Amino acid sequence: MTVETIETRPPAQATAVKAPAPRTVRKSTRGEDRRIVRSKNALRNALIELMEEEGFDSITVNELCARAGLNRGTFYNHFTDKDNLLATFEDDLIADLEDIQGRMAQLSLVELAWYVSRRKPLPILVELFDYLRSQSSFLHAVMGDGGDVRFAPRLRDSVCTCLIQSILHEKYRTNPTPFVEYYVAFFANAYLGIINRWVETGMQESSEEMALIAQRLLFIKPGESIEL
Amino acid sequence: MTVETIETRPPAQATAVKAPAPRTVRKSTRGEDRRIVRSKNALRNALIELMEEEGFDSITVNELCARAGLNRGTFYNHFTDKDNLLATFEDDLIADLEDIQGRMAQLSLVELAWYVSRRKPLPILVELFDYLRSQSSFLHAVMGDGGDVRFAPRLRDSVCTCLIQSILHEKYRTNPTPFVEYYVAFFANAYLGIINRWVETGMQESSEEMALIAQRLLFIKPGESIEL
DNA sequence: CCTTTATTGAACATTCTGTACATTAGCGAT
DNA sequence: ATCGCTAATGTACAGAATGTTCAATAAAGG
Numbered sequence: 001m002t003v004e005t006i007e008t009r010p011p012a013q014a015t016a017v018k019a020p021a022p023r024t025v026r027k028s029t030r031g032e033d034r035r036i037v038r039s040k041n042a043l044r045n046a047l048i049e050l051m052e053e054e055g056f057d058s059i060t061v062n063e064l065c066a067r068a069g070l071n072r073g074t075f076y077n078h079f080t081d082k083d084n085l086l087a088t089f090e091d092d093l094i095a096d097l098e099d100i101q102g103r104m105a106q107l108s109l110v111e112l113a114w115y116v117s118r119r120k121p122l123p124i125l126v127e128l129f130d131y132l133r134s135q136s137s138f139l140h141a142v143m144g145d146g147g148d149v150r151f152a153p154r155l156r157d158s159v160c161t162c163l164i165q166s167i168l169h170e171k172y173r174t175n176p177t178p179f180v181e182y183y184v185a186f187f188a189n190a191y192l193g194i195i196n197r198w199v200e201t202g203m204q205e206s207s208e209e210m211a212l213i214a215q216r217l218l219f220i221k222p223g224e225s226i227e228l
Numbered sequence: 229m230t231v232e233t234i235e236t237r238p239p240a241q242a243t244a245v246k247a248p249a250p251r252t253v254r255k256s257t258r259g260e261d262r263r264i265v266r267s268k269n270a271l272r273n274a275l276i277e278l279m280e281e282e283g284f285d286s287i288t289v290n291e292l293c294a295r296a297g298l299n300r301g302t303f304y305n306h307f308t309d310k311d312n313l314l315a316t317f318e319d320d321l322i323a324d325l326e327d328i329q330g331r332m333a334q335l336s337l338v339e340l341a342w343y344v345s346r347r348k349p350l351p352i353l354v355e356l357f358d359y360l361r362s363q364s365s366f367l368h369a370v371m372g373d374g375g376d377v378r379f380a381p382r383l384r385d386s387v388c389t390c391l392i393q394s395i396l397h398e399k400y401r402t403n404p405t406p407f408v409e410y411y412v413a414f415f416a417n418a419y420l421g422i423i424n425r426w427v428e429t430g431m432q433e434s435s436e437e438m439a440l441i442a443q444r445l446l447f448i449k450p451g452e453s454i455e456l
Numbered sequence: 457c458c459t460t461t462a463t464t465g466a467a468c469a470t471t472c473t474g475t476a477c478a479t480t481a482g483c484g485a486t
Numbered sequence: 487a488t489c490g491c492t493a494a495t496g497t498a499c500a501g502a503a504t505g506t507t508c509a510a511t512a513a514a515g516g
Contacts, residue, residue, distance in 0.1 A: 033513095033514060033515085034513090034514065034515095035512095035513065035514065060502085060503060060504090061503075061504070061505090062502085062503065062504090072504095072505095073506090073507090076504095076505065076506075080505090081504085081505085
């Protein structure tokens with residue numbers, strides 16, 4: 001740890017940006033017929049279950065509807081095919097993450113260092129992991145073996161890459177060399193990796209613990225001894 | 229860069245382990261009927277093309293055979309279904325990588341530091357990237373949008389995780405805490421990330437350049453200024 | 457309560473799957 | 487060059503999934 005700070009209050013940006021009122025549900029119940037909401041939820045749950053059981057590829061619309069207790073016609077009322085079904089729920093989740101990402105982009109290296117030096121979890125990171133936990137079953141299904149290749153890159157680009165770039169030195173952010181591009185890819189995927197591991201191992205650690213882990217890993221070189 | 233060394237010859241391990249005679253083709257032409265080799269190659273190429281064009285999920289055995297110029301019965305002579313087809317080629321590639329991985333496991337932090345301090349590419353890393361380049365079209369297809377979720381984790385576990393663990397401090401390798409597990413996941417996925425980026429961007433950099441990039445990233449903290 | 461709209465069940469043509477078999481073509485070895 | 491073996495072909499088949507349509511029913515919302 002090379003960061004030394006004396007103040008006991010986080011830097012300005014840490015508290016200046018107020019989090020908007022957290023909406024637990026995005027737009028599920030906004031104006032949509034209750035029957036539609038019910039059907040979509042049933043299909044979402046069926047999709048998650050079947051992805052875990054047999055993988056997305058071998059799911060059929062028949063199975064989906066049988067599991068959801070719906071008629072096959074109802075499925076085609078709302079979705080064009082099973083890809084469209086999955087894409088819809090992925091889009092919802094990514095859209096939620098964009099909200100968090102927007103506030104994470106304000107993060108500065110100074111602010112990060114402040115929290116790291118005190119071993120206190122960054123509020124925005126805790127919020128991120130809290131949200132991910134609220135979507136645990138979907139994430140586990142979609143990032144697992146029977147999941148979707150395209151999801152992890154989206155998660156990486158909308159969250160991890162942003163996080164890294166926000167603490168990247170100014171001169172490299174504005175004028176990135178090829179090496180810097182790899183540098184960003186390196187750490188963005190590293191962050192995706194710990195999220196991925198957390199999801200796959202059943203989210204054993206609390207959101208605060210994960211935030212601390214994520215923060216500490218930014219200040220450790222792989223070769224050197226790890227102070228625990 | 230904190231590594232200081234004076235000797236101009238790499239540490240013992242660097243040259244002690246001799247690379248076995250590189251076999252360009254694994255077992256394709258070993259005893260198999262030329263017709264079988266032809267059919268399998270045609271199917272492999274058709275698979276790669278169609279994965280790029282429409283993604284693995286929506287490929288049908290009909291398309292595969294039409295593109296390969298084969299009868300559908302021929303497909304079922306060699307493979308049970310399209311998943312089996314993809315799995316076969318993935319297994320071949322992973323098996324090749326296990327060879328390289330075996331020699332990479334010998335890598336020590338001292339040896340790595342020797343090369344990093346001189347900005348010379350590690351031979352074993354160059355070999356790795358050379359091999360990956362020889363499989364560029366398959367890798368691009370299988371790691372891309374229409375690819376296979378399960379492949380990247382396999383690549384990570386058989387190559388990247390091994391690489392990280394070989395230079396991990398002794399006491400953490402034998403007795404890993406939860407944090408160390410995340411630490412390994414962090415850097416293993418980081419390495420997977422630069423391989424992934426290299427593959428996706430069309431392998432612009434030479435194998436030597438990639439080896440140098442990979443080496444350097446082990447000795448940089450994200451927060452600090454990058455000396456180019 | 458009444459209008460609107462989602463859900464249901466059934467039917468349909470189409471496509472893909474996995475298997476089978478007789479025939480043709482090509483490989484490997486003598 | 488010839489012969490035996492085996493892969494590839496063409497065709498056919500049943501079973502299953504797809505995506506669409508429609509009249510009848512059920513349940514929302516005003």
